[in-house]
Structure formats: structure tokens, C-alpha cells
Amino acid sequence: MTTARESPTGRRAEQDGAAGPIAVRRSGPVLLAEVAAHAGVSLATASRVLSGSRSVGEPHRGRVLAAAQELRYTPNAQAQAVARGASNVVGLVIHDVLDPYFSSIAGGVMRQVEERELVVFLASTHSDVDRELEFVQTMRSHRVRALIICGSRTTDRVHNERLAHELEGYAAAGGQAAVISQDRLGTHAVVPQNRSGARALARELCRLGHRRFAVLAGPRGLLTSRDRLIGFREGLTAEGVDVADLQVLHGEFTREGGESLAAELIAAGPLPTCVFAVNDVMALGALAAFRSAGVRVPEDVSLAGFDDIAPLRDVVPSLTSVHLPLEEMGARAAQLALDTEPQTTSQAVKVRAEVVLRDSTRRLP
Amino acid sequence: MTTARESPTGRRAEQDGAAGPIAVRRSGPVLLAEVAAHAGVSLATASRVLSGSRSVGEPHRGRVLAAAQELRYTPNAQAQAVARGASNVVGLVIHDVLDPYFSSIAGGVMRQVEERELVVFLASTHSDVDRELEFVQTMRSHRVRALIICGSRTTDRVHNERLAHELEGYAAAGGQAAVISQDRLGTHAVVPQNRSGARALARELCRLGHRRFAVLAGPRGLLTSRDRLIGFREGLTAEGVDVADLQVLHGEFTREGGESLAAELIAAGPLPTCVFAVNDVMALGALAAFRSAGVRVPEDVSLAGFDDIAPLRDVVPSLTSVHLPLEEMGARAAQLALDTEPQTTSQAVKVRAEVVLRDSTRRLP
DNA sequence: CGCCCCTCGGCAAGCCCTTTCCCGAACACG
DNA sequence: CGTGTTCGGGAAAGGGCTTGCCGAGGGGCG
Secondary structure, three states, rough: OOOOOOOOOOOOHHHHHHOOOOOOOOOOOHHHHHHHHHOOOOHHHHHHHHHHOOOOOHHHHHHHHHHHHHOOOOOOOOHHHHHOOOOOEEEEOOOOOOHHHHHHHHHHHHHHHHHHEEEEEEEOOOOOOOHHHHHHHHHHHHHHHHHHHOOOOOHHHHHHHHHHHHHHHHHHHHOOEEOOOOOOOOOOOEOOOOHHHHHHHHHHHHHHOOEEEEEEOOOOOHHHHHHHHHHHHHHHHOOOOHHHHEEEOOOOOOHHHHHHHHHHHHHHOOOOOOEEEHHHHHHHHHHHHHHOOOOOOOOOOEEOOOOHHHHHHHHHOEEEEEEEOOHHHHHHHHHHHHHHHOOOOOOEEEEEEEEEOOOOOOOOO | OOOOOOOOOOOOOOOOOOOOOOOOOOOOOOOHHHHHHHHOOHHHHHHHHHHOOOOOHHHHHHHHHHHHHHHHOOOEEEEEEHHHHHOOEEEEEEEEOOOOHHHHHHHHHHHHHHOOOOOOEEEEHHHHHHHHHHHHHHHHHHOOOOOEEEOOOOOOHHHHHHHHHHHHHHHHHHEEEEEEEOOOOEEEEEEEHHHHHHHHHHHHHHHHHOEEEEEOOOOOOOHHHHHHHHHHHHHHHHHHOOOOHHHHOOOOOOOOHHHHHHHHHHHHOOOOEEEOOOOHHHHHHHHHHHHHHOOOOOOOOEOOOOOOOHHHEEEEEOEEEEOHHHHHHHHHHHHHHHHHOOOOOOEEEOOOEEEEEOOHHHHHH
């Protein structure tokens, strides 16, 4: 022991002779070369022992291992990635970790990633399309082996094209990408059945006797919101409800959005018998708004959401929603990106949406 | 003026003889050398233009930029990190993304990280101490510039020592670390006032007239749980409540844990007037258990938690808890790790905990 | 007993960048 | 017109690691 510091790895410090205010730094990480020297073998041998790329005879093997342990050697993963030409990191781009929808998906992705002993780069866009683009760049620059993007498709043509372009660039550079909630990007895709889910929900609500509805929708440009709205309309029509009467309010895709839209709805006059918030986060906001306005759910108005996010478990009244297997969606996307051979044609996985009727929607007499 | 075409930067495929814009789409990322060749300048010049490390004359500058754009060049961040000897990634180790406590903290960390244009490696240990250790290794191996660990200290001496050892190794290799909820590890630390927060809570509950309490605690070895329990006891004592009567049940630090402990409590016989769950996730579990057993909160029993996690907003009755500024804690930890000069003595930040009385705890007549 | 093949170390040439060093050209000034 | 000073560009030396290739030794087999 105690020899750890004397390794003669001369840096370029020798040049400036005595004049150098720079001390003998040698404080950085331990190098493979030092391990090799310590063990009295060549660099190559040390490398082979530690990365197990080829068998190495016992005497040397043991010495290298011992040296590595003693010196507390940690391989430089960056350098390894460069040398091997392949990294073991996965990129994950979501809107926001704080949103249970995204954190559930992230959870699913991470499970898969961990199983394969990879690491994940997490980036959150906070719903900013430019940041999304930027992150694809970043991830590509880090040469992530797989990239999973969980955004929401918009009608913004320019952005869609740019994104597709970036992803194509990423794929051309040899990466695998999977996108959740978006297709037509030339990558693997995991897409929930927004439309048919909403349609089924409309049907169930109609069967409970509802005829007058309001929809709290997200921004107009958001396809997820739009699909759900369209599906809901279709469902109503199929049940013989006149969709001309349907009140549709557009707002932010957030809790605050739901809250203010619900407030608006209350202010606007007589409530419909049932309100459909196109996602659960908005539904929770709406629930809060109703509660603080003294509107009882479901007695005064029924309320349904979409996604079936985790925090719903603890809400009273329990919220009717359309269940999406969020973790599974994340996991599936990760599998697509990680287990598919590059160059394979991209797959699109449809995820089933299932209506779950709970206490927030009552049967009308 | 030489045509500068002589650059023999041939790639491994040099089959198409003279001239011409590059047509052969070699798979894999575009290299800096290709950009340089395309622009007709040297590698060094291209590098300087793209990383802005030194001024480059306009004619060349423009050509390099154009070439990079045309070829869709993306620098290899890994190689850059190796060459520069510094990476721009931050490691974040938490227990579980799905747990709102951790995702809030993660949110705070990410905000700071994003502001600085860095990226984060996220790892979740699922409360497995060995994985925690392993991840510190991994992060170190990736040479993350800063490492933030958000675990919970246990009484497991061996593990604590190992962790301290790993972190010391990380620091010795030049990294900055900050730990949330743990101190004495020789790193920066952000620690909530668990004990005094619980003490204050106990006081408030006593002032509401409660005298008979039960505590739903986490695993015995978890210091976070233990500190809160101790603080709670202290608070009770200060208010003249005999802690010998205190029922303490230990279980998992999760929703299920809270749920089954509450069920146990119910089964055990007459309920105390107030139950303190040492964290909110457990409190939510307990609430569910009470509800399904027909025990009304707060009429039949008062319930208080700790942490004030986000989903609490939508729970009825609104839950009394001890507020911790979770996002801020994450942000603070990130700041400590990112803005402090290496070699500085490590700082410990105490985070204030504040009792928030809500509807789940009623005043006794 | 000789041959061949197989195992295992080591050298050195990569991987893709950055950065230092150095030199020629361009500019200012006396 | 010479000299000093930028300034900009190229070549080459790293940065820490992997790996193709060669050669030396050792065993199995004919």
C-alpha cells in the first residue's frame, strides 16, 4: 500500500520546470495504465481482464484485479464508449417528471433499462417543442443507444417535420428510437387508442342516462386532446346524442387548465349532467374547482377523465376514467427501441384503452 | 493558393475515386473529419469553429458551418468529454420515480440542471442498498460532474460505511456530491428537520385535544422514520402526554405499508383518537384502509402525515401533514453540487419543516 | 519426437475529439 | 522597407480505452 501516489505517470508538467504554480495534480481518477503498471502487466492485459473481453491467465488476472481494487479503479465509461463505438445509455425525453402521467411512463421505461444494466438520460421539455428538438440533438450527440420520446403530437407542421427530420438523422447515425403517443415519425411507436377509448367512454356515459355533456379539452393543436374529443363525439353520435349541443372548452392540458375551465363552465350557466375532461390531470383540477364552488360530484355533475393516473386511487369520489397501462407503455417503448435490430422496419404498437366506471359518474334516474 | 484537396483523410472505404460531393452514405454518425474535408479545411479549424474555442476567419468559418449543417454533423459528446476531461452530465439517484416524494425532488434537481444546460443520468434503486452502491459506481464511471443521491439513511453500519467510502472515492476522482436526507457522509447534504417537524406536529395535535396516538412508522432501520418518531415522542412528552401509551407499528415505507398497518390497527381494537403516519405515502395507504373499513376520518380518527407531497391536494379530507419544500430540496442539492468549488468543505443545509393543519385532524371537544 | 494448434501477453493502431505548438501571412508601426 | 505583432491555419500529440495482430510458449496428436 501507500504506493498509490508514486506512479510515474508524468504529465506535461515536466516542461515548465520549477516555474509551475501547478502542483503535481494527479488528483483525478485512476487510470487503467496505472493499474497495469501496478500489476506489472501491459495495458492491453489489464483492459482484457477488467472488461473480460478475452481470457487472461490466472497469475496476471489476479494481479490486475488486486491492483484495480487497491487503487479503486473505475473505468472511464466515456472513453469505453468512444473506443467501443457503442454506448450503454438510453435517452428518455418527457414533458415533466412531476406529472404522474409521465412519471408512470418513465417508471416503465426505467424498469426495462435497469434490467439490461443500462443507464438513462432523462430530459424534460416542459412542453416546449423547441426544447424537445434540442434534446433529440443532445441525445444524439451523446450517442445514446436508444431514444424514447414521450411527447404529444401537435398540428404544428413545421415542428413535426423538424422532429421527423431529427429522428431520421438519429436513426441514420445508427440509433433506435421509439415514440410514445405519436406515429408517422418513421420510428417505432406506442400509441394509445385515444379515439376508440373516448368513444367507449361516451357510450358508457350515455348508457348511464347522460345526454348533456361538456368537454374540457386541451389546446386545439394537441392531437391527443383532439383524438379524444373526436372519439367522444363519435361515441355520442352513435348513441343518438346531438353533438351540436356539446359544450367544448379548450384550455391548458394541466391541472390549472382543468380548474379554470371548470370554473368557466360553472360561470357560464346551467351545468350539463356530465363533464369529460380529456385527461385526468385536468379532471383533478376540475374536481377541485367544482368542490370549491360547492358543486357536488356526482350528485350535481358527473365527471370523467382519461389516462387513469396513479394518484386517482386516493381521490374521492373515485374518478371514472379510461385506463391506459402507462408503465407498460413505457416498457413497451423501451423494448421496441432496445430489442429491435436496427434497420428493421418500424413497428407501431396500439395500446388498448379501457373504460373504468367509478363513483364520479352517476346513473341518471 | 493550394486546392487543399490533398487531405488524405480517407475513410475505410475509399473506392469512389476522384472528386465529387460525398455520396457514399456510410452508416454511422458523421465525423468531424468529414465536415472538415467537406469544407476544405483542417480538422483543427473545424473543431475550433464548432466549439468556438478560438476565433476563425470568416471565409473558413462560414464554410465549416455550412458543411456541418449540410452533413448534419453532431459532435460526439462522449469523445468531447474524453478529450476535454470534463463531462456535462449530472447523476441523480433516487428510490423510485413513481413515488411523488422522489419525483418532486427530481423535478427540483432537473430544473437546476436544465438551467445550466447539462443532462441528467437518472437511476432508481427501488430501495435496494446494493443497487445504490452500484449506481454510485456507475455514475463515477461515467465521470458525472455532480452526483445527487436521494436515499434514506439507515442504521446499517456496513452499508453506510461502504457508501461513504464510495462517495469519498468519487470525490477523490474530482466529483462533487450532494446527498439529500443524509449527512455524515462527507458530502454536501440537504437534510429536512424531521425531528423538530414531528415535534411541532405532535404539539399541534395535542393542542387539538388529542391524547391517545398511534404512529405508523417505517422500517426500524430507517433513520428518517426513526427521527420523525423520536421527534413525535418528544413533542408528546413536552405536552404532557405519556408516551408509554403510544402505539407504534412498524411496516414498509410505502402505500401498502400504510394500508396494512392501518388495517392492523383497526383489528387490534379501540382506535386512538389520532394516527400519525411518518410519511404521506403511508398516510394515503392508511386513509384508504380506514375508508374501506368504514372508519371515518376525521370523525372516528384523525390522521396526519409528513412530507406534504403533491397528490395530497386532491385528497378528501385534505390531509394534515408536515410540509417539506421538496422541489426546493432537490434544487438546493443540485446547487450545492454544481456551484461549489471542489475541495471546499462540504456544507449541510437544514430544510425547514412546517406543520400544515388540514381537515383530516379534528379538534376534540 | 516433431508438428500444429491453441492459449495468452504485448505492441501499436485505432476510436473521435481537443488542444498545443509552430509557422507563414497579414497588418501596424517606426 | 524592415521589424514586431497579431492572427489564423495545419500538423501532431494527446485523452483513456479497445482490439487486431504477432509471436512465444505449451499441450495434444500422429
